[in-house]
Amino acid sequence: MSARNLDHPDAPTALDRREFLKVGALAGGGLVLGISLAGCSKPAELAAKSVAGGQPVAWLKIAGDNTITILVDKSEMGQGVYTALPMLLAEELDVPLKAVKVVAAPAAAPYVNVFLGTMITGGSTSVREAWGKLRTAGAQARAMLVGAAADEWKVDAATLKVADGVVTGPNGQKHTFGELAEAAAKRPVPKDAKPKDPATFTLVGTAQPRVDTPSKLDGSAEFGIDVKLPGMKYAALAQSPVLGGSVKSVDSAAAEKMPGVVKVVTTQSGVAVVADHYWQAHTARDALKVTWDAGPNAHLDTAGIQTGLKAARGTPLSARKDGDAAAALKAARKKVEAAYELPLLAHATMEPMNCTADVRADGCDLYVPTQVQQIAQGTAAAAAGLKPEQVNVHTTLLGGGFGRRLEVDFIPAAVEASKAAGVPVKLIWTREDDMTHDAYRPPAYDTGTAGFDATGALTGVHIKLTSPSITARMFPPVVEGGKMDPFAVEAAANFLYDVPNVAVDYLRHEVGINVGYWRSVSHALNCFVVESFMDEVAHAAGKDPYEFRRALLGKQPRAQKVLDEAASRAGWGQAPAGRHQGIAVMEGYGTYLAQVAEISIEQGKMKIHKITCVVDCGHKVNPGIVDQQISGGIVFGLSAALWGEVTLEGGKVRQSNFDNYRVLRMHQMPELDVHLLDSTEAPGGIGEPSVAVVAPALANAVFAATGKRVRALPLAAAGLA
């Protein structure tokens, strides 16, 4: 992963610098378009490499029978990439979305996420990254098909028309794409094929039905947990109850005698029981007698983690420095200071972690719901004793990702079990396994200091963030040499308000357990801190929190506009009697959004009546999916803000299932008013940002209602939920 700033990515320069597309012929006639492989410049080489493992490397295949197949290099985890990404290609090709078949791309270099340096579905990058490359690929493919027709008919390509996958000539000649594919594949890739002007889009920008919806209504959609292979066995895994512990010894005699048990395998992740059926494996797991080496975390608990974060000392890294905040604060007439605490959180995807591996002497097929195909491939290869290119990764649908499936901790045991048992093995974690062995959202201890001068003007703001680094574990080169983890300072380093002296500092402090990327990553932590703190500053200034923000956003027109629209739609300042409002605004992933929460306090508990959310995410490829993601993100944010908290005792996670790790349910759902602004700006990310704005909007509403400032999440810990 590169250290690129995801909030402000440049154009995909890594690809622009080299020739973008290569072309090859499909066996049996047809067109294959793909990004050039490094060190592979000839179409023939591409064609040869592209069928490694039987999986063609391409974006697009047009077969002689007119079948158009689009390979999607991002994982479908509910965010709609199997629909939105093909829409970009279909738009340029002038084919209806329903005419294309969508399949998952294999793990291969051409599919590297150019924002992030490896195949990753994350960082709300999918559409932003595809926006240039897939439209260009589509335009080039279209030009090649049209060029083939123009040559055959000996007419100027500019006189041809394309609609619904048919090229029509000036005298009414017609060819389908399938008929042209073989000739098109022999043409050079046009360097000057330009994608359409967005103003002329007919497909992109419309709320096309998702291609994956029908299969999700009748049970036919295949998630990782649904994979079935001939001869496949099932596995359950016993893992160290203390995070970071390992197997000291195991007595599997009783388990091995249980019905259906095929083998007991001690793996790097714990002890796997392989059986004919899953329930047999699960039952036999309980009969294992495992002695665990607890490792270094035997005495780790939540209080110690929070105390450690608070007490952490050291020289922080500067994430933002405008003017001289220290001097401004020293000279201030009036100061506001506050400290905030964020808990560990679990991802709790609905589909528990699972992986199906088929290890053979010469290769491995891996069927896995993953957000990181190449990392999964390398991990499986290492566990199998194979080379990465000997592992074929088949990405299934993901029953939720949220960053959890950026981790590959559930892969090695499946691979090791398959190798040891000599059969394909599907390993399934229980909900309890999942909840107690997550890579949790980082905890944090953060402070804000603000100063006003004698005239009452806000002259300085200092935000100091202290948390462990996810990137240091996942992608160590990014932070090598003490460099900043860019995924620890989001929604703080881009402090939006016009204040002359601003400092944002980050102190990395590790807490002994793995922390992971969790939907919206540090935006969720830092937006809570910054937007709660600016609310405190507004009240200290005696100003209305909306008006105060608005006045400081004059140089941020997009932020100011979403703030204004949210205040207007929510009826800011005009809540019915007994109801109270809180507001928050953020820019993240190139998207601007503001939320207003309207609550009441009933018998000491908060009741959330309505969340208003106004979004400027630039061009919307599919507004229906944008609405789904923004709404769904708010629900995800509500669960976290209200109840989300993972606690440790003796290195063991106390939460185990949905009874003690509560998430929002139907009857707790407030009214949502999600409003998407029209915009011609470049597309912003939509999967994550709305999550982050919920907690500060709610906490600010609590202050409006009670005068009590909640500085630690979840709100349940303050007795409010």
Next chain:
Amino acid sequence: MITLKVNGHTLETDASPDTPLLWVLRDHLGLTGTKFGCGKSLCGACTVHVDGAATRSCVTLVSNVVGKDIRTIEGLSADRSHPVQKAWLELEVPQCGYCQSGQIMAASALLAQNPTPTDADIDTAMQGNICRCGTYPRIRAAIHRAAELMKTGGAR
């Protein structure tokens, strides 16, 4: 051998009688549309109909449903034509989709008992079904829409 009546078919399984129905459906009978989410009747992903009633298959032993009419998402209709499936399609309810089999089975059981549910009825019937993607507003709207579809001739 255990004999079960699933989606109108009589099926045999060699599963142990103390196996949860969920795993018999998924592993023994190949009906993987019914999902594993929690194993403790906390999330609703495994919801099926047993004699018409929404039932959590993860905590229902297979021995307890012998002779009963078991219906899974695969058997709700042959062609996604159940009013709930139609409404779900029309309103584009699913995101990741993992919980949706359970949501659809819970909603169809509700509508079979109560063809015109209020929001409060929906809250009561659906609060056992978690969706982490947050599709609740569309689920609610789709249940109302399915009720309309049933009224206008799609009743079953």
